[in-house]
Amino acid sequence: MADIVSLHPEEPRGLLLKDRTENVLRLTLNNPPTNALSIAVMEALLAELDAIAGMTDIRVVVLAATGQVFSAGHDLKELTVHRDDEDQGRAFFEKTTRLAADLMLKINGLPQPVIAEIDGLATAAGCQLVASCDLAICTDTATFCTPGVNIGLFCSTPMVAVSRAAHRKQAMEMLLTGETIDASTAKDFGLVNRIVPKQYLQQVVNKYAAVIASKSPQALRIGKEAFHRQAEMGLEEAYAFVTNVMVENLLLEDAQEGIGAFLGKRMPEWKGV
Incomplete structure (x- = not known):
């Protein structure tokens, strides 16, 4: 059974699920229906990663998600509400993008390798999250995109991680067209390491995690x-x-x-x- 992590009393319970098997810790995004990276979700994930960084008995972290969407990226409804703020949302937009950058940097700087386990759609900052992980394993039905350009918002922050994971021209293709790519194309682009049938996803990820965790x-x-x-x-x-x-x-x-x-x-x- 996964434990529900409630890192701050004011947060809704269940945004992040935690399950540990020996030296491997699985963190599961649980913000239905799209696992949007709201402020609360990012703060919960950051707090958990901060704690993990100092845990020498955790050797590998797996980042997964519930439901049919790995993550739809930033919570657009949450962003839109703040357009009515006195500054038209500037302060909140800055908080959101800086928090996302801090999260991606935390994954990059975490002592433990992080494996993304993707089943479903990873879009915008959700695709950024995948690209920021050290390894990525997905199902054959997983899809990926950076669609900001479709709504007048170039995916500038996702671009940093995506352009470092994917080949340069392929990253630009994703960013300029906003089109969704399938798992096979994502592997060709360099976004994911392996594609497996849905029923074997967790088994394969667990195997990779166990192999890595067995090393020094x-x-x-x-x-x-x-x-x-x-x-x-x-x-x-x-x-x-x-x-x-x-x-x-x-x-x-x-x-x-x-x-x-x-x-x-x-x-x-x-x-x-």
């Missing part, structure tokens, strides 16, 4: 951080950076244990955190 927690933490940092560097700078990372990694006890286990033809016993 020190190596996972160092590797994820180094991956994202070197990706923003020039070639020579990246090699200089990862050379230092590799040396520091070799000096850690998990590397000593792992190499010793490999040479001794035994299973390693990870001790690092």
Whole structure:
């Protein structure tokens, strides 16, 4: 059974469901019918990720959603209500977009790898959420889009994550046309890693999560951080950076244990955190 996470007394209960199996934590968006990323949902998810960041016994996070829509992105009704504010909604719009940016950055900077489990539509900031995760596995009926241009609102903030996950021209295609792409196209574009039949989605995600969670927690933490940092560097700078990372990694006890286990033809016993 999933536990309902209520991080703030004023929030509606059930916006975020939490289920843990050994070293893997599953967070499930539960904001029907579209799992819109309202202020409350983003704050709940951010608070949970903040807590997870310091939990060395959690090695992998899975991000899933209930219902037929993974996430429809920002809550447009919530945004529209604030157009009647004295500033025509500027302060609320800034709060929403900055909170979304903080959420995506938190996923990027989280020590644990994050796997997106997508069944259904991931659109706008929902597509941004998928693109921000380290891995993405979807059903063969999942769909993706950045449709802001269709309503006079270019998906500028989703563009940051999508353009870093998908190939440049494919990302522009999504952003300029606003058209929905199927799972196969999303995989070709680089948005998702694997496509599986609906009935096997959670099983496959759990397998990936378990495999990753079985690795050295020190190596996972160092590797994820180094991956994202070197990706923003020039070639020579990246090699200089990862050379230092590799040396520091070799000096850690998990590397000593792992190499010793490999040479001794035994299973390693990870001790690092």
